[in-house]
Amino acid sequence: MAETETIDVTSPLTLPCGLTLKNRLAKAAMTEGLADTRNRVTPTLETLYKRFAEGGCGLLITGNIQVHPDNLERAANVVVAPGMDQAALDGLRRFAEAGRRNGTALWGQISHAGRQTPIAVNKTPQAPSAIALPLPGKQFGVPKPMTEAEIQDVVSRFAFAARTLKEAGFDGVQIHGAHGYLISQFLSPRANARTDAWGGSLENRARLLLEVVRAVRAAVGPGFGVGVKLNSADFMKGGFGDDEAVTVARWLEAEGIDLLEISGGSYERPIMMGNETMASDTKARETRRASTIAREAYFMDYARTMRAAVRTPLMVTGGFRSRAAMDEALASGACDLIGLARPLCVTPAAPLGILDGSLARLDDWESRLRVGPGRWLGPASPLDLVKLVNGFGAQGWFCLQLMAIGEGREPNTGLGVLPAFIRYQIGEARSAKTMLGARKAAGVQPGGV
Ligand SMILES: Cc1cc2nc3c(=O)[nH]c(=O)nc-3n(C[C@H](O)[C@H](O)[C@H](O)COP(=O)(O)O)c2cc1C
Structure with a gap:
């Protein structure tokens, strides 16, 4: 590309591994919860990814694909782990075929939920330290601190998952180092109180992430995409800064x-959803420009800081809704790829409209999703429980839309946040029960699939 040419959403991007993305729009990871009771790919998941692939993005990043079957973010996550059967491998191949249609690149987000594993899936998940997630509602258990051998096992599981996805036809993997999952727990002094080589100094807290990156690269070789999703910060006192x-x-x-x-945040502080203002957390806010980007994309300030520090291609996700803000962010050089998530839950083909200029803005459903009117019933309620129901209810709302698309139904945008919360919670509890029942019936041992 000529140096003078302005980069916008339609410009291709070649990554260091040699993979060329056809444009600058990427579907960010969104958990699907659409695996079967043995955590394998289903036709519903394939249908969803056909729709995403036809929707125009140059890159699709899957939702959490778990590397450890006992430490899931949802009971119906896809799991890629040693011992998986031929049906599971065939499912991954079909997943890759669906998501790579239309010249789209498909990356699997590989992850370990750590202490954010729901209690219905595992009462004592693996984590750096025995520090439970401080959330009301008893949805998460007290985790078990990992032994050295368990940490090494997890590193090799990430490598196994990456190699298996490559063999199935995926174009790359994204290692989930954000949002309070295991790698992010190791990074955060609030969740990691270890005094061995995996805790304490930043070097020690980042050791798991770096070991995983090295093991993954060694497993997949040079021509395969390896990315990382990282929090710009946890936005908690004493957290990862x-x-x-x-x-x-x-x-x-x-x-x-x-x-x-x-990205940024965790279950404790879901900043990645733009639910809370960052005003009290960062000086950067004061210097935000009165531009289109500043109003929408809440991690752009950090992107500028990162851009000044590294040459690695950067993807920024969170809040992008208008083509103007996307183009402005790209033209400024502060980021190379625009991540999109929630708007695609209702309109998976919206990126086509952004790319051909027929659509100036994506829908921002999130601004209308709340349990009820007024301060007390909204997402910023002073009552922790109401805040939690707003947060998990909106998340459930989007997940239920993804399920509808996968099942070939129309999204139900009239669904309320409270009904979405209840339906989602009941659905999750049921799927944990059936998944654990199916594993028991098949005689699956802990750590196996
Ligand atoms: C339904 C749903 C599921 C999500 N699941 C994941 C996930 O599995 N992994 C991840 O890194 N982020 C996940 N996210 C966060 C998104 O990738 C993204 O960071 C966030 O939604 C902000 O982008 P947006 O403003 O374009 O929606 C999820 C978001 C939603 C709405």
């Missing part, structure tokens, strides 16, 4: 990763 994120990004650059996605 933004200066630390820059240092970790430099270490990741030295490892030669192909893409760094910037």
Whole structure:
């Protein structure tokens, strides 16, 4: 591309691994919860990815694909782990075929939920330390601190998952190092109180992430995409901070990763959903420009900081809704790829409209999703439980739309947040019960599939 040519959403992007994406729009990871009771790919998941692939994005990143069957983010996650059967491998191949239609690249997000594993799936999940998620509602158990051998096992499971996805036809993997899942727990001093080589200094807290990146790269070789999703910060006092994120990004650059996605937050503080203002957390807010990007994309300030620190291609996700903001972010050079999530839950083909200019803005359903009117019933309610129901209810709302698309139904945008919360919670409890029952019936041992 000529140096003077302005980069916009339609420009292709070649990543260091040699993979060329046909444009600058990427579907960010969204958990699907559409696997069968043995955590294998289903036709519903394939249908959903056909729709996404036909929707125009250059890159699709799957929702959490779990590397450890006992530490899931949802009971119906796809699991890629040693011992998986031929049906599971065939399912991954069909998944790759569906998501790679239309010249689209497909990356699997590989993840371990750690202490964010629901209690219905595992009462004592693996985590760096025995520090439970401090959330009301008893949805998460007290985790078991991992032994050295368990940590090494998890590193090799990430490598196994990446190699298996490559063999199934995926174009790359994204290692989930954000949003409070296991790798992000190791990074955060609030969740990691270890005094061994995996805790304490930033170097020690980042060891798991870096070991996983190295093991994954060794397993897949040079021509396959390896990316990382990293929190710009946890937005919690004493958590993983933004200066630390820059240092970790430099270490990741030295490892030669192909893409760094910037996000932030966790279940405790779901900043990645834009639910809370960052005003009290960051000086950067004060210097935000009165531009289209500043109003929409809430991690752009961090992207600028990251851009100044590393040359790794950057993807920024969170809040992008207008073509103007997307083009502005790309033209500024602060990021290389625009991540999109919630709008695609209702309109998977919306990126086509953004790309051909027929659509100036994506829908922002999230701004209308709340349990009820007023401050007390809204997402910023002073009551923790109401806040939680708003957060998980909206999340459930989007997940139920994804399910509808996968099942060939129309999205139900008239669904309320409270009914979505209840339906989603009941559905999750049922799917945990059936998944655990199916494993028991098949004589699956802990750690097996
Ligand atoms: C239904 C749903 C599921 C999500 N699942 C994941 C996930 O599995 N992995 C992940 O890294 N982020 C996940 N996210 C966060 C999104 O990738 C993204 O960071 C967030 O929605 C902000 O982008 P947006 O404003 O374009 O929606 C999920 C978001 C939603 C709405």
